[in-house]
Amino acid sequence: MTTTTFKIACIQLSVTSDKSENLKKAKNKIMEASKNGAKLIVLPECFNSPYGTQYFDQYAEFIPNGESVKTLSEAAKEAKAYIIGGSIPERDETTKKLYNTCSVYDPEGNLIAKHRKVHLFDIDIPGRITFQESKTLDPGNSLTHFDTEYGKIGVGICYDIRFPEMAMIAARKGCIAMIYPAAFNLITGPLHWELLQRARALDNQIYVATCSPARDMNATYNAWGHSTVVDPNGQIVATTDYEEDVIYAEIDLNRFNHIRESIPLNIQRRFDLYTNVAK
Numbered sequence: 001m002t003t004t005t006f007k008i009a010c011i012q013l014s015v016t017s018d019k020s021e022n023l024k025k026a027k028n029k030i031m032e033a034s035k036n037g038a039k040l041i042v043l044p045e046c047f048n049s050p051y052g053t054q055y056f057d058q059y060a061e062f063i064p065n066g067e068s069v070k071t072l073s074e075a076a077k078e079a080k081a082y083i084i085g086g087s088i089p090e091r092d093e094t095t096k097k098l099y100n101t102c103s104v105y106d107p108e109g110n111l112i113a114k115h116r117k118v119h120l121f122d123i124d125i126p127g128r129i130t131f132q133e134s135k136t137l138d139p140g141n142s143l144t145h146f147d148t149e150y151g152k153i154g155v156g157i158c159y160d161i162r163f164p165e166m167a168m169i170a171a172r173k174g175c176i177a178m179i180y181p182a183a184f185n186l187i188t189g190p191l192h193w194e195l196l197q198r199a200r201a202l203d204n205q206i207y208v209a210t211c212s213p214a215r216d217m218n219a220t221y222n223a224w225g226h227s228t229v230v231d232p233n234g235q236i237v238a239t240t241d242y243e244e245d246v247i248y249a250e251i252d253l254n255r256f257n258h259i260r261e262s263i264p265l266n267i268q269r270r271f272d273l274y275t276n277v278a279k
């Protein structure tokens with residue numbers, strides 16, 4: 001019998017400057033989410049290090065030969081759940097370049113996918129926020145989707161959510177959900193966080209989940225929090241405020257199919273008109 005529902009958990013982790021502490025806490029929270037029935041467990045962007053260009057070099061690890069991969073692989077196996085391992089600063093073993101990278105594990109603890117943030121967070125809103133990830137990071141060059149017994153799932157990291165093409169391609173390739181480990185901030189969070197998630201979900205009739213670190217007002221970057229799960233109708237089905245928390249939602253494939261059959265965008269698209277303007 002195919003499984004038609006499963007529980008997702010997004011762990012809004014309180015991240016400190018102590019990497020071992022972050023890893024220990026992430027593992028404990030994964031076990032807690034698994035005990036509560038979660039089969040797909042998501043961690044936040046930069047879950048093993050503070051978020052900031054000044055930290056990436058110091059906290060960077062090789063993938064798969066690093067301690068964060070070891071911890072997440074063990075956690076996935078013990079929890080018997082898929083883990084979307086937020087992101088960590090990654091150093092490529094060959095080129096030595098740095099990336100903001102999400103690693104994904106199956107319930108046997110195998111590393112099954114790796115997503116390097118494709119769109120780097122370079123913004124300048126004068127007097128409010130300036131952030132230049134490209135000062136220290138290189139962008140990834142591929143889109144990431146992986147198969148589970150529940151369906152295909154796509155991954156993006158934070159700023160990637162602003163580029164609708166990514167979620168659209170995932171949906172066209174058959175993904176039931178896009179998952180974004182992310183860390184918006186006190187300027188862009190209230191402006192765009194919820195709207196972007198609901199837009200990606202509604203346009204593509206897929207589930208969308210985001211997982212943020214908890215807010216720390218003593219950190220150099222103050223995360224917005226508000227980790228959220230949105231259904232294929234664009235409705236919020238789980239969310240929270242900015243403190244440490246774990247949110248849970250049921251991903252229901254019957255509901256996914258029902259929404260798509262009721263408003264059948266997939267068979268109504270006019271690809272004959274879209275060619276040549278996609279760029």
Ligand SMILES: NC(=O)CC(=O)C(=O)O
Pocket residue numbers: 120121157158159160162182183184185188189
């Ligand atoms: N931190 C990010 O990558 C993106 C973000 O905060 C925003 O798009 O706003």
